[in-house]
Amino acid sequence: GAVVSQHPSRVICKSGTSVKIECRSLDFQATTMFWYRQFPKQSLMLMATSNEGSKATYEQGVEKDKFLINHASLTLSTLTVTSAHPEDSSFYICSASKGYPRSDYEQYFGPGTRLTVT
Amino acid sequence: AQKITQTQPGMFVQEKEAVTLDCTYDTSDPSYGLFWYKQPSSGEMIFLIYQGSYDQQNATEGRYSLNFQKARKSANLVISASQLGDSAMYFCAMRDRNTGKLIFGQGTTLQVKP
Numbered sequence: 723g724a725v726v727s728q729h730p731s732r733v734i735c736k737s738g739t740s741v742k743i744e745c746r747s748l749d750f751q752a753t754t755m756f757w758y759r760q761f762p763k764q765s766l767m768l769m770a771t772s773n774e775g776s777k778a779t780y781e782q783g784v785e786k787d788k789f790l791i792n793h794a795s796l797t798l799s800t801l802t803v804t805s806a807h808p809e810d811s812s813f814y815i816c817s818a819s820k821g822y823p824r825s826d827y828e829q830y831f832g833p834g835t836r837l838t839v840t
Numbered sequence: 841a842q843k844i845t846q847t848q849p850g851m852f853v854q855e856k857e858a859v860t861l862d863c864t865y866d867t868s869d870p871s872y873g874l875f876w877y878k879q880p881s882s883g884e885m886i887f888l889i890y891q892g893s894y895d896q897q898n899a900t901e902g903r904y905s906l907n908f909q910k911a912r913k914s915a916n917l918v919i920s921a922s923q924l925g926d927s928a929m930y931f932c933a934m935r936d937r938n939t940g941k942l943i944f945g946q947g948t949t950l951q952v953k954p
Contacts, residue, residue: 754940765931765944766885813883819940829935829942831877831885 725749726818728832735806736840743801743835745816751796752818756829757789760813772799806839813837842867844934846945853922854953860907861917861948863932873935874915875942876906880928888930891915922952 725748735741745755754773758766770786772778772793780786788810790802799818803810813836817829843866853859865874876888891899891906899906907916919926932945 756941760883763929763947763949765946766942768941768943771939771941815883815885817885817942828887828890829940831887834883834885836883 724820724828724830726752726816726830726832728814728816728835730835731833732836732838734838734840737807738805740802740804741806741837743803743814743816743837745799745801745818745832747797747818747830750818750820750830752799752820753796754819755793755799756817756819757791757799757801758815758817760815760834762813766815769801803837806837808839811837811839842869842872842934842936842943844932844943844945846932846948848948849946850949850951852951852953853919853926855924856921858918858920859922859950861919861930861932861950863915863917863945865913865915865932865934867913867934869937871937873937874906874908875933875935876904876915876917877931877933878926878928879931879947885931889917919950924952924954926950927952 727746729744757769760766769784770778770780778791793799815834816832845864872893874891878886889901889904891908903920905918929947931947933942
């Protein structure tokens, strides 16, 4: 159990367009989902935390108008990169937690989405 | 503020030998959780092992063990009998008790030589 999927796994888009990435918990209800960004050979940087039914909490320095996060249901969160530019090219990973933010709930990671903006 | 430090950008180990990946952390919270993840070239994050701050014994999971030294604030990962498939990037992470956020270290790239 505790499987998280992401779609698409890879996406190429043109500069100025928007792209949506989906994160789904397949066999459990995820009250909290996290979105990370990872540049090549670097660590994961948390972008935002989303709780089902409420607005996402963004980390300092992350543009909330550029990276729109929606957590509409207990199994789905979406990240939309609006007006994408080449510098937005990165590996985006989501994770899902079964419980509300507490120390004893593990995060389950999706396989990631590689975004390339041309 | 919480912080995780991995000082080894890259490590080499001979197949079948053991290797230790270093991780130190800093937190003022007496209750915390420490994780190790493996990230192969495919990009997926694979959970390896977890250590709670109040756990009396060091965590073990198959070939993985965590050398938890609370006073030194270190949580080193030991991989025994290395295999070629262990070649990957390894991340140490700490979970914030209040928010559930994971704070990651810089990562260590491990290469297992045949």
